[in-house]
Amino acid sequence: MSQEKGEKIRVVGMHCATCVNTVTKSIDKVNGVNGVSVNLATGYAEIMGNFKLNEVVDSIRRSGYDVESQDIRIAVRANPENASTILDTVSSTDGVISSHFNPATGVLSVKANPLAVSPEQLLERLKGYNASLLESSEAGEVSVMKGELTSMIYSLVVASIFTSLALYFQYSGYVLYAFISSVPVMFYAGRRYFKGAYRALRNRTADMDTLVALSSGTAWVYSVVNLLNGGTVFFDAATLLVTFVLVGKTLDSYLRFRISFIHVPRLQARLSTGETVDADQVNVGDSVIVKSGESVPVDGIVDDGEGEADESVLTGEPLPVEKGKGSPVTAGSSLVSGYLKVYTTRSGSRTYMSQLVQAVNDASTSTVGLKRTVDRITSYFTPSIIAIAVLTFLVWHFYVPAGIALLFGIAVLASACPCALGLATPLAIMVQVRRLSKKGIIVRRGDALEKARNIRTVILDKTGTVTAGQLKVVPREVIDQGGLEMAAAVERLSSHPVARAISSLSGAEMDVSDFTEFPGEGVMGMVDGHSVLVGKKGFIAKNCDVDMEGDIIACIDSRPVASFMVKDEIRDGMKEFIDELKRSSEVMIATGDSSAFADEVGRELGIRVVKGLTAEEKAELVKSRERAMFIGDGVNDVLAIKQAYVGVSLSSGSDMSKQAGDVIVASPTAVEILIDGSYKLERRIRENLVWAFGYNAILIPLAAGILYPLLYLPPQYAALAMSLNSVSVTLWSFLRP
Amino acid sequence: MKKMDPVCGMEVDESTRYKSLYRGKVYFFCSANCKAEFERDPEGYLRSGPRSMPE
Numbered sequence: 001m002s003q004e005k006g007e008k009i010r011v012v013g014m015h016c017a018t019c020v021n022t023v024t025k026s027i028d029k030v031n032g033v034n035g036v037s038v039n040l041a042t043g044y045a046e047i048m049g050n051f052k053l054n055e056v057v058d059s060i061r062r063s064g065y066d067v068e069s070q071d072i073r074i075a076v077r078a079n080p081e082n083a084s085t086i087l088d089t090v091s092s093t094d095g096v097i098s099s100h101f102n103p104a105t106g107v108l109s110v111k112a113n114p115l116a117v118s119p120e121q122l123l124e125r126l127k128g129y130n131a132s133l134l135e136s137s138e139a140g141e142v143s144v145m146k147g148e149l150t151s152m153i154y155s156l157v158v159a160s161i162f163t164s165l166a167l168y169f170q171y172s173g174y175v176l177y178a179f180i181s182s183v184p185v186m187f188y189a190g191r192r193y194f195k196g197a198y199r200a201l202r203n204r205t206a207d208m209d210t211l212v213a214l215s216s217g218t219a220w221v222y223s224v225v226n227l228l229n230g231g232t233v234f235f236d237a238a239t240l241l242v243t244f245v246l247v248g249k250t251l252d253s254y255l256r257f258r259i260s261f262i263h264v265p266r267l268q269a270r271l272s273t274g275e276t277v278d279a280d281q282v283n284v285g286d287s288v289i290v291k292s293g294e295s296v297p298v299d300g301i302v303d304d305g306e307g308e309a310d311e312s313v314l315t316g317e318p319l320p321v322e323k324g325k326g327s328p329v330t331a332g333s334s335l336v337s338g339y340l341k342v343y344t345t346r347s348g349s350r351t352y353m354s355q356l357v358q359a360v361n362d363a364s365t366s367t368v369g370l371k372r373t374v375d376r377i378t379s380y381f382t383p384s385i386i387a388i389a390v391l392t393f394l395v396w397h398f399y400v401p402a403g404i405a406l407l408f409g410i411a412v413l414a415s416a417c418p419c420a421l422g423l424a425t426p427l428a429i430m431v432q433v434r435r436l437s438k439k440g441i442i443v444r445r446g447d448a449l450e451k452a453r454n455i456r457t458v459i460l461d462k463t464g465t466v467t468a469g470q471l472k473v474v475p476r477e478v479i480d481q482g483g484l485e486m487a488a489a490v491e492r493l494s495s496h497p498v499a500r501a502i503s504s505l506s507g508a509e510m511d512v513s514d515f516t517e518f519p520g521e522g523v524m525g526m527v528d529g530h531s532v533l534v535g536k537k538g539f540i541a542k543n544c545d546v547d548m549e550g551d552i553i554a555c556i557d558s559r560p561v562a563s564f565m566v567k568d569e570i571r572d573g574m575k576e577f578i579d580e581l582k583r584s585s586e587v588m589i590a591t592g593d594s595s596a597f598a599d600e601v602g603r604e605l606g607i608r609v610v611k612g613l614t615a616e617e618k619a620e621l622v623k624s625r626e627r628a629m630f631i632g633d634g635v636n637d638v639l640a641i642k643q644a645y646v647g648v649s650l651s652s653g654s655d656m657s658k659q660a661g662d663v664i665v666a667s668p669t670a671v672e673i674l675i676d677g678s679y680k681l682e683r684r685i686r687e688n689l690v691w692a693f694g695y696n697a698i699l700i701p702l703a704a705g706i707l708y709p710l711l712y713l714p715p716q717y718a719a720l721a722m723s724l725n726s727v728s729v730t731l732w733s734f735l736r737p
Numbered sequence: 738m739k740k741m742d743p744v745c746g747m748e749v750d751e752s753t754r755y756k757s758l759y760r761g762k763v764y765f766f767c768s769a770n771c772k773a774e775f776e777r778d779p780e781g782y783l784r785s786g787p788r789s790m791p792e
Contacts, residue, residue, distance in 0.1 A: 516756070522758075539758070542779070543761055558761065
């Protein structure tokens with residue numbers, strides 16, 4: 001039985017006693033929780049029991065609150081196939097909420113409860129992995145990879161020089177000098193492999209380092225022994241092996257470094273004072289001038305001027321958007337024509353663009369389900385290779401001299417590459433997340449991308465999601481045109497959006513007296529001695545005999561003259577999109593609106609509408625469905641988005657809903673591309689795995705000498721071919737359309 | 738101009754946002770509560786006059 005623990009966390013967003021109840025309940029229902037006390041004043045929750053912290057945090061988040069957490073990024077030097085061991089170590093530490101390790105960049109991201117664990121404690125747990133803390137997130141990752149690459153190149157240069165010397169001396173018969181030249185190759189350039197092998201041994205595993213160390217080490221030790229006995233030496237094989245592995249790994253590091261990050265372009269901002277500064281030096285409130293053809297350097301509001309901005313970087317929408325006084329502009333978009341003076345609201349790393357880039361970089365590093373299977377396979381991989389190598393040696397031992405038999409065994413060790421297997425999944429995710437971001441689909445959580453293809457139900461919010469969110473008033477029945485004009489004249493005095501829409505139906509100028517507005521209900525006024533009343537049907541019905549259908553009714557002298565429907569236009573392409581979705585999943589609309597228009601939208605699109613729902617009811621509906629995707633944009637959609645199997649929010653939506661979404665899209669129809677991307681991801685992962693496995697499956701028998709003497713792979717070439725396996729997986733991932 | 742709230746009897750200013758239109762006549766209220774109460778049973782309040790502040 002595992003022991004009980006107590007943990008203190010800080011809950012964010014509680015402001016009333018009900019919140020305390022909700023949070024308490026949400027914690028209490030988590031498996032293994034035996035007791036909980038939540039303090040409203042301090043925000044602290046103390047939890048007792050034997051529970052998983054991430055389940056507690058999930059449950060609190062689902063109930064609409066958040067938990068204070070700290071993002072810790074640690075650079076870890078480990079082979080891709082060790083990813084799961086590292087994650088196990090970290091996630092079993094108290095206070096760790098979630099952790100991701102990206103073998104492609106060597107960066108471990110941990111979300112932790114700052115009250116329970118410090119970054120230093122995590123480093124302590126990872127002792128033996130050369131772990132070091134990263135300062136700021138992105139800059140840190142870049143510098144880790146750069147450092148790694150520089151050290152690789154340095155080792156490679158040393159290895160190349162001394163390997164050439166060793167080869168020259170060995171082939172000229174100066175075996176002692178060959179031995180001396182081989183020492184820097186083995187113990188300086190190749191030290192990372194020996195250190196890695198030692199570390200793996202201490203953790204009772206074996207990885208790529210073990211294989212390289214074993215193969216080159218065996219060849220070298222065998223040669224040293226023979227040097228003393230006067231037998232055949234293989235300093236050439238030992239040194240070339242290390243050098244060739246380094247060639248492949250350096251190339252691999254370089255490729256991954258080049259493609260691992262999306263960078264926010266460095267922009268310059270021209271202040272209205274005439275000064276030009278770096279975009280991140282701009283302060284909130286500063287005025288920035290943007291001229292035609294330039295990039296907008298900050299997020300802000302247009303203060304003066306007009307123009308057309310290309311926002312495709314953010315939305316994927318190729319058509320430029322018109323900007324005038326009061327329009328919001330976003331850093332990273334570019335001004336196609338015109339001239340803008342922008343009032344800065346966000347700059348530097350706080351801009352929407354920077355946050356998206358950070359989100360995409362984070363999502364690229366997430367791991368998905370299939371990877372766990374791969375990790376299990378890789379843990380058997382290395383021991384099996386060692387067994388095959390030993391077997392190869394034993395078999396050949398009967399047919400050829402022991403030295404040659406040993407070379408076959410070494411070649412087997414050198415030819416096998418578990419790291420390509422480890423890279424197959426993260427690389428595929430990285431590529432898909434990147435590609436989708438270019439189409440304006442921001443995947444904030446990598447697992448959402450994997451899950452998107454499994455959805456069974458799609459639930460859409462109505463206003464602003466299925467519809468464009470712009471109110472439109474359409475006359476339904478007009479008995480008296482003159483009455484309609486009078487109604488329009490009275491509505492002109494109100495600022496309500498529906499009133500404005502009605503007033504735009506007629507241009508006739510009329511004098512209105514005795515104007516009275518009933519907020520949220522309607523208006524009343526006198527025109528040419530007639531009493532004019534316009535408003536919601538329920539309001540009008542108390543004052544006039546309404547015998548018309550419609551959302552808004554106009555009455556002149558207690559006689560209905562016109563009725564209107566309030567509509568919101570269904571987005572372009574919505575029908576086709578929904579028809580396509582219906583082929584594989586159940587589709588429905590969940591809306592807070594209870595008007596007849598909601599039903600009409602459902603009829604037009606041929607789907608079920610659940611109307612008049614509160615935010616909680618929407619979330620309940622999502623919960624009641626199996627593997628439901630929810631697409632929404634409003635504050636009232638946040639709970640449903642969080643509750644969903646895959647939560648999608650619109651980039652035009654509220655900031656809160658965007659924070660909640662697993663994926664952010666510019667238009668709901670982009671979900672089709674997301675689902676397609678999800679299928680592609682699965683295919684790519686499989687392809688990468690087949691490639692990596694296939695490569696090994698061909699190389700290992702060749703190295704074992706199955707075609708000897710027809711075709712024979714000396715250890716050094718086996719090592720070269722092996723290290724090119726991860727290069728090829730990387731290239732294949734990025735070059736494939 | 739001051740008007741009387743037909744529900745609670747209080748004097749209210751015409752500029753209040755709590756008002757209702759019933760049978761072509763505008764009634765003014767001191768609060769959203771009074772307005773809602775009036776709209777539930779306008780005839781009752783107009784017949785028997787103001788009662789007291791609704792709960």
